[in-house]
Each structure stands twice: as C-alpha cells, then as structure tokens.
Amino acid sequence: MIFDIEYETMPREALESIQLKRLQTVLSHVYATVPFYKKKLDDAGILPGDVKTLKDLQRIPFTTKQDLRDNYPFGMFAVPMANVIRIHASSGTTGQPTVVGYTARDIDTWAGLMARALSAAGASRGDIIHNAYGYGLFTGGLGAHYGAEKLGASVIPVSGGNTKRQAIIMRDFKPTILTATPSYALHLAEAAEEMGISFKDLHFKTGVFGAEPWSEDMREEIERKLNMDAIDIYGLSEVMGPGVSIECIEAKKGLHIFEDHFIPEIINPITDEALPYGESGELVFTTITKEAFPLIRYRTRDITTLNPEPCVCGRTHVRMNKVSGRTDDMLIIRGVNVFPSQIESVLMQVEGVEPHYQLIVDRKDNLDTLTVRVEIGEKLFSDEVKQLQQLESKISKDIKETLGVSTRVQLAEPKSIARSEGKAARVIDNRKI
Amino acid sequence: MQTEQISIFIENKAGRLSDITGILSKADINIRALAVADTSDFGVLRLIVNDNAKAEEALKNSGFTVRKTRVVAAKVDDNPGGLHRILDILKNAGVNVEYMYAFIQQSGDKAIMIFRFDQTDEAIKILLNNSVTVVDGSTLSAL
Numbered sequence: 400m401i402f403d404i405e406y407e408t409m410p411r412e413a414l415e416s417i418q419l420k421r422l423q424t425v426l427s428h429v430y431a432t433v434p435f436y437k438k439k440l441d442d443a444g445i446l447p448g449d450v451k452t453l454k455d456l457q458r459i460p461f462t463t464k465q466d467l468r469d470n471y472p473f474g475m476f477a478v479p480m481a482n483v484i485r486i487h488a489s490s491g492t493t494g495q496p497t498v499v500g501y502t503a504r505d506i507d508t509w510a511g512l513m514a515r516a517l518s519a520a521g522a523s524r525g526d527i528i529h530n531a532y533g534y535g536l537f538t539g540g541l542g543a544h545y546g547a548e549k550l551g552a553s554v555i556p557v558s559g560g561n562t563k564r565q566a567i568i569m570r571d572f573k574p575t576i577l578t579a580t581p582s583y584a585l586h587l588a589e590a591a592e593e594m595g596i597s598f599k600d601l602h603f604k605t606g607v608f609g610a611e612p613w614s615e616d617m618r619e620e621i622e623r624k625l626n627m628d629a630i631d632i633y634g635l636s637e638v639m640g641p642g643v644s645i646e647c648i649e650a651k652k653g654l655h656i657f658e659d660h661f662i663p664e665i666i667n668p669i670t671d672e673a674l675p676y677g678e679s680g681e682l683v684f685t686t687i688t689k690e691a692f693p694l695i696r697y698r699t700r701d702i703t704t705l706n707p708e709p710c711v712c713g714r715t716h717v718r719m720n721k722v723s724g725r726t727d728d729m730l731i732i733r734g735v736n737v738f739p740s741q742i743e744s745v746l747m748q749v750e751g752v753e754p755h756y757q758l759i760v761d762r763k764d765n766l767d768t769l770t771v772r773v774e775i776g777e778k779l780f781s782d783e784v785k786q787l788q789q790l791e792s793k794i795s796k797d798i799k800e801t802l803g804v805s806t807r808v809q810l811a812e813p814k815s816i817a818r819s820e821g822k823a824a825r826v827i828d829n830r831k832i
Numbered sequence: 833m834q835t836e837q838i839s840i841f842i843e844n845k846a847g848r849l850s851d852i853t854g855i856l857s858k859a860d861i862n863i864r865a866l867a868v869a870d871t872s873d874f875g876v877l878r879l880i881v882n883d884n885a886k887a888e889e890a891l892k893n894s895g896f897t898v899r900k901t902r903v904v905a906a907k908v909d910d911n912p913g914g915l916h917r918i919l920d921i922l923k924n925a926g927v928n929v930e931y932m933y934a935f936i937q938q939s940g941d942k943a944i945m946i947f948r949f950d951q952t953d954e955a956i957k958i959l960l961n962n963s964v965t966v967v968d969g970s971t972l973s974a975l
Contacts, residue, residue, distance in 0.1 A: 775841055775897055782839035782901040782948070783930055784869045784876055809873045812843050814895050 513546020529574035538640030653718030867933035
C-alpha cells in the first residue's frame with residue numbers, strides 16, 4: 400500500500416519542481432548557518448542563488464565523511480542546539496563517530512518516511528512489528544519504531560540481542576512484520592530452531608532488512624528459512640537513518656528513493672563526474688527537507704545504479720539497485736572497477752565453491768594483473784589435473800563475462816587463506832604506484 | 833579387483849611434499865607407490881599406502897583436501913614389449929588411460945603398473961579376458 404499517495408506517485412515534472420524549490424531553500428539555509436558550507440561554496444565561486452536548475456547542483460562541491468569528522472561533534476548543525484531534540488551517532492568502526500541531530504520537524508519527517516517504507520513492504524495498521532534493530536545511538540531501532548507508530552501498527556521494541564527471549568516473544572505475541580539486520584534475522588532463525596520454534600509456525604508475512612549489504616542469494620535463504628517475504632531497506636544516519644529508500648513488495652526490484660526529500664546522484668568515484676541513469680557508480684545524496692543536519696552532495700561510498708523506469712507499484716520515485724559494493728573496497732584493474740563482492744558472487748554461482756577467496760593485484764610490465772585464489776574443498780577436488788584446470792578456466796571465464804576483466808585463477812589448499820582478519824585479508828595489492 | 837588410491841591436492845610451494853610424508857610417517861603409514869601430476873600452480877599427489885583409512889584421516893586432520901580414487905593394479909611382464917602388450921589390448925578395446933605409474937615392488941618376475949581408466953569396471957573385464965593378472969587392493973597391501 401502507498402502511505403502518501405500524493406507525494407509518492409507525483410508526476411516527475413511536479414516532483415522535480417518541488418525538488419528545485421526545496422534545494423534552493425536548503426542551500427540558502429546552510430550558506431547562512433553552517434560555516435563549512437559557506438566556505439565550500441565561496442571557494443567554488445558559487446552562491447546559492449546561482450542554482451537555477453537541478454542540474455546546477457552538479458557545480459556544488461561534494462561533502463565527505465572526512466568533512467563530518469573534521470566538524471565533530473556539532474559543527475555541521477544548521478540550527479541552534481536549542482532546536483535539536485534528538486542526537487544519533489554512527490558506530491565509528493572506521494574512525495571517529497559521526498554525529499547527527501534532528502529538530503522536532505525532522506523527527507516527524509523521518510517517522511513519515513519510515514511509515515512510507517513499512518507500508519511499501521506491505522505493513523499497515525493492525526500489523527504487529529517485531530523491531531529487532533538496536534535502540535540507542537544507532538538510528539535503526541528508533542527510526543523503525545517511530546515509523547511503525549506513525550503507521551499505526553503495534554510495535555514491539557525488542558531491540559537487538561537476548562535472542563532466546565526474542566524467540567519466545569515471536570511465538571507468544573505473534574508479530575507479523577520483522578525489522579532487523581539480515582544477518583541477525585538468520586541468527587534468530589537458527590536460535591529459534593534450536594529451541595524448537597519453527598518460523599513455519601509463526602505469523603510473520605514480511606521482513607524489512609537493512610543496515611548492511613546483502614545479496615539476492617541471501618534473500619532466497621531468508622525467505623526459505625524464515626518463511627516470509629524479505630524486503631531491502633536502505634538508509635544511513637548521515638542522510639537520515641533507515642527509510643531513505645525501500646523496495647516495494649509488488650516488484651522487489653530496486654529501492655524507491657523518497658525523492659521529495661532526497662536528491663540522489665550517481666558519480667564516477669574517480670573522476671567525480673555525474674553519471675547518467677543506469678550506470679554504476681557512487682551514490683551521492685542531497686537532503687532537501689532536513690533542518691538540523693542538512694547534507695549537500697554527500698558521498699555515501701556505496702556503489703549502485705539508478706533506474707528511472709516506471710514501477711508496477713505506481714510510485715514515480717527513482718529506484719536504486721541493491722548496493723553492490725563500497726568505494727573503499729574498490730580495485731581498479733586495467734581501468735575496470737572491480738569489487739571483491741562482485742567476484743564473490745561469481746564464485747558463489749559455481750557449484751561447490753566455498754566463499755574463501757583472496758584477490759592479489761600485481762603490476763607486471765606496467766600491466767595490472769589480478770589473481771583470484773580460491774580454496775578447493777572436497778566437493779570440487781578431482782584427482783585429474785585436467786578437470787582442475789578446467790575448473791580454473793571456467794571460473795576465470797565467468798569472471799571475465801560478468802566483470803569484463805581477465806584474471807588468473809589459482810586453486811589453493813583449504814584454510815590457506817586467512818580467516819580472522821576480516822575484509823582486509825581478502826585483497827592484497829602489491830602494486831607500487 | 834580394484835585398488836583404492838589416495839589423491840591429495842597440494843600447492844606448489846616448498847616443503848609441501850615433506851609435510852605430507854611427515855604426517856604419514858608419524859601415523860606409521862608405509863607408502864607403496866606414488867606419482868605426482870603438476871601444473872605451475874598446484875599438483876595432485878597420488879599414493880598407494882598400506883592403510884588407506886588411516887592415511888586419509890591423518891591427512892584430513894592436517895587440513896589437506898583428500899579424495900579416494902579407484903585405480904587398477906595389473907601385472908606386466910618385465911621384459912621388452914610387456915607394457916606395450918597391455919596398452920595395445922586397451923587401445924583396441926577403446927579404453928582410455930587417464931594416467932598410470934609404476935608400483936615400486938615387483939611381484940615375482942612381473943612388474944606392477946597402476947592404471948587410472950575412464951571406465952574402471954570395463955577395463956578390468958577386458959584385462960582379465962586377455963589373461964592379464966589384476967591385483968586387488970588387499971593383495972597389493974600385503975606385498
């Protein structure tokens with residue numbers, strides 16, 4: 400169901416005219432109230448009044464995560480502290496946390512957008528929402544909570560953790576909607592199973608999963624194991640929190656971005672140029688209704704594409720595809736952008752391959768080479784060398800077809816690739832540039 | 833009539849073969865025959881040992897990828913043309929030899945060759961019909 404029929408199905412022309420008006424307002428606002436933006440615009444030689452079309456937005460400099468860190472904690476706030484009624488902060492796993500603030504109107508806007516999101520996933524008044532996103536500085540728990548209340552659903556603020564109690568609540572309170580990170584949802588299913596509680600006997604119809612990237616394969620797994628529709632939700636605390644974009648239950652193909660509040664762009668992360676619809680690049684957001692913490696051309700470092708095609712659900716807002724990677728992990732091999740996650744998804748398509756791999760980048764005679772080391776388990780091991788070589792060339796061919804980059808595939812002994820060091824060990828870049 | 837062989841995946845790096853012989857020696861396993869097939873990146877080590885189950889367990893516990901394969905051990909006349917006679921029989925029957933290697937010990941005046949065929953059962957039948965002696969696994973271990 401569409402929660403806000405007027406705005407969510409607004410014809411593009413009307414939507415774009417609202418976007419421009421709101422963009423102009425927010426630009427004058429930040430120019431007057433945030434020294435960081437005033438300096439950025441002055442240095443770039445552009446004034447808020449110079450922005451006459453949506454395309455003019457491209458002349459404005461980007462804002463980065465580093466800018467937010469440099470202005471820690473409240474330097475980017477655009478209203479007096481007395482007007483801020485809520486503060487959230489990102490986890491800061493890669494450095495200093497980033498702090499965001501909300502006015503009363505911001506909280507109301509957010510609740511409205513989250514209500515739209517839940518509604519797009521099939522929730523409505525009368526549903527019981529089991530909200531297993533963490534409550535606290537993280538935006539997930541409270542974001543989903545306020546949206547659920549705005550929608551008029553009954554919300555169980557169970558938060559993260561204490562998995563056994565969650566399973567009992569799911570059995571006894573009979574919630575119909577689950578909101579959680581996808582990895583926690585799978586954990587919950589395993590724990591419930593161990594306690595003799597099967598998701599088949601529960602009352603869930605839909606789960607709204609986000610706050611971490613997840614693949615189509617994982618969607619299938621969740622839908623099978625948890626016996627519910629799995630919907631992807633996207634958001635980041637800097638931009639607002641959960642509810643920036645959502646898949647509709649009708650299509651489950653791409654996440655509608657609420658464009659009356661956010662202007663999305665896709666840029667080439669190397670050259671910084673704006674890319675047309677359909678091309679893969681870094682997602683950039685400008686918030687056009689937020690008061691306390693507006694963001695202008697904020698680089699999310701998430702890689703995706705935008706799809707403007709009309710959707711069966713009736714929404715006119717552009718769809719972003721599932722996030723396929725992060726610019727932080729991106730490798731450039733002979734000019735081709737390669738994400739470890741893309742290689743992983745090719746490997747997972749090959750029967751019997753385990754997700755233990757390593758990418759080694761080298762430069763020989765001024766040419767980049769990419770070696771993919773794949774551990775060979777018992778399922779794949781053949782006693783015959785030619786079959787193993789066929790396997791290597793099959794993987795190499797699949798990668799070439801999907802990513803357009805030539806690789807050398809090397810089979811490796813089991814457990815020879817480091818496990819515990821996390822993402823970093825996946826890629827070894829030996830290039831001296 | 834067939835024999836079991838153990839195949840192990842090894843990366844081409846220094847010391848890997850000695851790691852394996854070390855594990856087998858510690859498990860008190862005697863290697864009766866072996867062959868290595870290799871490429872520039874990796875190799876497959878094929879072994880006939882006196883106790884397959886024990887060898888497989890010891891190697892798996894040390895994290896190796898191990899697999900058992902069915903091979904055929906056949907007695908070959910230890911004189912000029914001995915091996916050729918057998919290969920000729922197989923060629924005429926259209927049986928493909930994937931690979932082969934020699935067993936270290938002789939059996940009387942005969943040499944023993946280990947063969948890997950694409951159709952193991954068919955190959956055994958043809959060899960027996962042509963009065964070639966095929967040695968089964970337990971006899972081989974006892975040699």
